[in-house]
Amino acid sequence: QTQLVESGGGSVEAGGSLRLSCAASQDTASTYCMAWFRQAPGKEREGVAYITSGGSTSYLNSVKGRFTISRSDAKRSLYLQMNSLKPEDTGMYYCAAGRGDYCNFSTHRYSAWGQGTQVTVSS
Numbered sequence: 001q002t003q004l005v006e007s008g009g010g011s012v013e014a015g016g017s018l019r020l021s022c023a024a025s026q027d028t029a030s031t032y033c034m035a036w037f038r039q040a041p042g043k044e045r046e047g048v049a050y051i052t053s054g055g056s057t058s059y060l061n062s063v064k065g066r067f068t069i070s071r072s073d074a075k076r077s078l079y080l081q082m083n084s085l086k087p088e089d090t091g092m093y094y095c096a097a098g099r100g101d102y103c104n105f106s107t108h109r110y111s112a113w114g115q116g117t118q119v120t121v122s123s
Helices: none
Strands: 004-007 010-013 018-024 032-039 046-051 057-059 067-072 077-082 091-099 117-122
Touching: 004 091, 018 032, 018 091, 018 117, 032 067, 032 077, 046 067, 046 077, 057 067, 077 091
Parallel strands: 010 117
Antiparallel strands: 004 018, 018 077, 032 046, 032 091, 046 057, 067 077, 091 117
16 A cells, blocks of 8 residues: 655745645556645545646646646655645645546545645735
C-alpha cells in the first residue's frame, strides 16, 4: 500500500501563494492517477486537481488559472502550486493516488490518501 505524506501548508493572506508537496513511499510512475482534494469544515471533500501518468491534468473550475498540479515520478512526488489564493481556498488539502490511468474527481477512485496539510487564507 502506497503511503503519502503532504507538506507545505500554512497561513497566507489573500493573493498569496503556497506550494504543496506530497511524497509517496513507493514508485508511482506510469501506474497511478494522482490528485489533490480539499475539505473545508462542514463541507464534503472535493477534488481540486488530478494528473494522469501521462501528464494530462484537470482542475476544479474555481481554481483554473490559479493552481497548477505537477508530478515527478523520479522523485515519487506530487505538487500543487497555488497562486492568487482566496479565503474560499481554505481547508485541509489531501494528496491521493489510485492505480490505473483513468482519473476523475471521485474519492472512490483513489485507494491511498495522505493525512492532509492545512491551508488557511485570510482576507
